[in-house]
Amino acid sequence: MEMGTVVAPVEQSLHEVEALLYRQAEGFHQDLEAALHHLLRAGGKRIRPTVALLSGRLVEAEEDRLITLAAALEMLHTATLVHDDLIDGALLRRGVPTLNAQWSPAATVLTGDFLFARAAKLISQTHCVPVIEMFAETLSIIVNGEIHQMFEGGRYTDKEAYYWRIYAKTASVFELATVGAGKLGDPTPEQAQALQRYGYAVGMAFQIMDDVLDFRGETQRMGKPVGHDLRNGLITLPSLLYYLEHPQDPALQRLMAGERLKRDEVEALIRRIQDSDALPQAVDEARRFVDEAVEALRGAFPPQPEREALISLADYIVERDH
């Protein structure tokens, strides 16, 4: 499965999204423009815009407004990455040095703020108040999730708390993509609900797979060391599943108690998690979300290229290896 196949029906519109994104710093300070272009060039697969465009096609939303929504989603995502990098001090992202590694924290805060402002401007240009309201609410949910993690620590011992966190961090934006696209078109109530379920479930699967890849990744490809989250004391689904099966693991117990592990202890723990059933079990959970997403779409929409592309995208998410 390649992203290329998935995006075929909306390839032209994705080019327009890209052009719209690059134009967003026109007329502003040259360093803001340079930062925006740097961040956009650093890539990402534009999965959120793709989901929005394909979803909107299913309900005959106007293409120009979909393109605007899609650009707003990518801009919002980019803005959160910039502030996240500042917050957790990650110095590499997507294998490219982050702004934070090159810029002062103050410049990074302001760049993130600027990107939020441009995301807000783009979303306002959909001219659809319910979409704009949902955008603002989603931003609140994302930040609330981050604050929660910061103050409560990320040492989740139950799945419910983990699911709540990845909803706030990731699935909420996928939901905004599909529900927002729906609001720009004319879905039946069943179709609107199917889009919501698809966005939610694919977003959850996407974050679970990100968390799985964190245990599989190579620094060069992912831009982060293997087990980056665990090294920072953050429990994600693989380590949580491992913990539920090995509650007596002494290193993990100490980490759960808030203790800081030595480097070789963390690395041994990462290897134990890698060698356990936790990773395939986590992939199974992602797969269950994808199945739910696919079922929702199949139940509400007749076969058509955009529906099949969304189904392929869901499959791609659990199969991708980077």
Add this chain to the structure above:
Amino acid sequence: MEMGTVVAPVEQSLHEVEALLYRQAEGFHQDLEAALHHLLRAGGKRIRPTVALLSGRLVEAEEDRLITLAAALEMLHTATLVHDDLIDGALLRRGVPTLNAQWSPAATVLTGDFLFARAAKLISQTHCVPVIEMFAETLSIIVNGEIHQMFEGGRYTDKEAYYWRIYAKTASVFELATVGAGKLGDPTPEQAQALQRYGYAVGMAFQIMDDVLDFRGETQRMGKPVGHDLRNGLITLPSLLYYLEHPQDPALQRLMAGERLKRDEVEALIRRIQDSDALPQAVDEARRFVDEAVEALRGAFPPQPEREALISLADYIVERDH
């Protein structure tokens, strides 16, 4: 002149703005709610909400939507204060310890982001797309101004650059207050233009007076040491006017060249500025902006309590001593 007289026509609505602001963290993390309440209690005179409410009354805007706009403006203002404090490291604001002095930078970034999100949510609840678009554009202008100051330094040697900066920082939000309120009502084109001129000019006067008060202030009342901006290498109107009359002042020349002055050198420079004509000249400039604002209103609206209150507010701005 007291703020009490000015706000009389909209006092009840200001209470509703206040209640709406306090409710904005309901359902989110308790520390976000605590931070929001702390920031709101720290006060401020709610000048932006007052301007919006009074302006909207002049054009018969619906009161509920005006209250929502007014709350969005104060929330936006509060959000920018939080990130500003982080950026320039000020540890006191309005005489109250800032978040930054109590919280980690990461928590402060996120709290500011949350306040931006709530401002965006509130503005979306005006259900008026042109107001929402203007809000997003204003946010971009504010951030662009901050970035500009950060990268170019704040050592302005001409008034045009200074005016551009205070427009981005302050007058743009006052303009959003009056023009936004206008868009929620039904002004004639002349009235819409008068509201824009009033918002712009009063905003400019407000920031000039802030910059004057920075040279007059007492730490206890302003929450900052006297000459705070100059100590940070930022040239505002008083120091710029002093410079234009005393281009040979050696300490100011060195500061303009980017050199860092010793503490006693800065303090002597601050006293020379205080003893010069710069402060009364700067007040005169603020007064000219206020006159322009008052003239615009008088030309477009018949006498009525809200118009008189806006005129009194403009006077209050150049007369306030804190």
